[in-house]
Amino acid sequence: MPRYSGQQVRRWLFIAAAGIVAVVAGLGAGWMLAPRASGSATHETSCPGGRDDDGRRAAAVCLVASYFSLENVSPAARGARLADLVLPAELAATRTSYQALPANVSTEYSAVAATNVVRSQTQPDTDASGQAWVAFVDSYKDGSLPLAQWWITTFSLRWQDSRWWLDGGVGMQVNATPPSTGAAPRTGFGPGWVAVGGA
Numbered sequence: 001m002p003r004y005s006g007q008q009v010r011r012w013l014f015i016a017a018a019g020i021v022a023v024v025a026g027l028g029a030g031w032m033l034a035p036r037a038s039g040s041a042t043h044e045t046s047c048p049g050g051r052d053d054d055g056r057r058a059a060a061v062c063l064v065a066s067y068f069s070l071e072n073v074s075p076a077a078r079g080a081r082l083a084d085l086v087l088p089a090e091l092a093a094t095r096t097s098y099q100a101l102p103a104n105v106s107t108e109y110s111a112v113a114a115t116n117v118v119r120s121q122t123q124p125d126t127d128a129s130g131q132a133w134v135a136f137v138d139s140y141k142d143g144s145l146p147l148a149q150w151w152i153t154t155f156s157l158r159w160q161d162s163r164w165w166l167d168g169g170v171g172m173q174v175n176a177t178p179p180s181t182g183a184a185p186r187t188g189f190g191p192g193w194v195a196v197g198g199a
Helices: 011-038 053-072 075-082 088-097
Strands: 105-119 127-140 147-160 163-166 171-175
Touching (some): 075 088
Antiparallel strands (some): 105 127
16 A cells, blocks of 8 residues: 555554454463363363263273273373373272283283173163273383284273263273184174274
8 A cells, every 4th residue: 555755654453453363362372271270170181972872982982092091101190191081989999900011011002993882771871881892912022022912891981070981990801812723703792882983
């Protein structure tokens, strides 16, 4: 835009733009910091999932996988992270009973392949129990070949504070590793089992 002699620069445009940026930045910072400032939990690593069947299954997969991923962290870090997975009433017992890696294992990788989640008969909207088919691969400190195992694990869920929690630890129920010889079973697990990502 041409400027004529004696004409003032329109500084109000820059001032208004700077004010808008400052207000937006302030609101964004306030929104991000509000949960921490109020002392409420932020659940940055909490698992998503609604109260319907799909939401329950998604939360179960995430919670079980997150639980086993803590094998690779220090006991102090594990104790802190369990607080975002396990109900506060069950947290102390779960921290005590958590089974860490054996001395000869350096890292353990795990993945949930399928779940079978059943709603409680007495509290169907808030309580559920289930099983998860989990694959584990252990990497050893002596450099030997990694070992893969499959396990059927058990867990309980509870809806509280608008999200799903583990109601205690995840138990190792059955070693479901296929035999090294012969054909793998092809029939699946039966009714109720849903593959991760399946409907």
